[in-house]
Amino acid sequence: MPINVFAFYSRFFFPRRRVVFVDTDEVPAKESRLGDLVQNEIEASLVQQLVRAMVKGGVEESQVGVISPYRQQIKILSQLLESHRGIEILTADRSQGRDKDCIIISMVRSNDSDLIGDLLKDWRRLNVSFTRARSKLVIFGSRRTLDNTKVLQDFFELVERNHWVYKLPKGAHISHDEKPQLARKKAVKRSAAEIDKENDVVVPLS
Numbered sequence: 001m002p003i004n005v006f007a008f009y010s011r012f013f014f015p016r017r018r019v020v021f022v023d024t025d026e027v028p029a030k031e032s033r034l035g036d037l038v039q040n041e042i043e044a045s046l047v048q049q050l051v052r053a054m055v056k057g058g059v060e061e062s063q064v065g066v067i068s069p070y071r072q073q074i075k076i077l078s079q080l081l082e083s084h085r086g087i088e089i090l091t092a093d094r095s096q097g098r099d100k101d102c103i104i105i106s107m108v109r110s111n112d113s114d115l116i117g118d119l120l121k122d123w124r125r126l127n128v129s130f131t132r133a134r135s136k137l138v139i140f141g142s143r144r145t146l147d148n149t150k151v152l153q154d155f156f157e158l159v160e161r162n163h164w165v166y167k168l169p170k171g172a173h174i175s176h177d178e179k180p181q182l183a184r185k186k187a188v189k190r191s192a193a194e195i196d197k198e199n200d201v202v203v204p205l206s
Helices: 005-013 041-056 071-080 123-130 150-161 192-197
Strands: 019-023 032-034 037-039 064-068 088-091 100-106 133-141 165-167
Touching: 005 041, 005 133, 019 150, 037 071, 041 064, 041 071, 041 100, 041 133, 064 071, 071 088, 100 123, 123 133, 123 150
Parallel strands: 019 133, 019 165, 064 088, 064 100, 100 133
Antiparallel strands: 032 037
């Protein structure tokens, strides 16, 4: 049964979840290749869903940034989010100094061989991406694949300890009804930080 996309993704914005790792293994969201380039079209569509939910909820596009270490994934995301011209879509290197209230990261790698490639072994690049978020960091990726890199072990310990892991159900990329369940007044544009503070006190990152 289709569920409302705004209600589905709103759980990511609970104030105590400063960081959310969205595990795509059950969807599944497998990577593919275009020649030598790595991409993940299903993961990109999940990012698109979240962006749409955020905008419907009143978040200013200028306060949302989308990052991926892979240039081909940036190309796909740019096409999917073409109508959201206020959102910056950047590689990890280009994200330096581009802080936003909310950062969404597409990690791309998801395969049965547990191969993550060199880009995701570079902690400097990952740290630049992770630290761009002022209020909310949402990372889409395959836990099963990403668990195979030592540089992310501390990160996964942090999100597990704080209950910041959300496992998407099978077919999550196609099982949503984007029409709101309740009639809402015209959205007042707000920052992700303001939405976070509406209901509770934000718990700082460790």
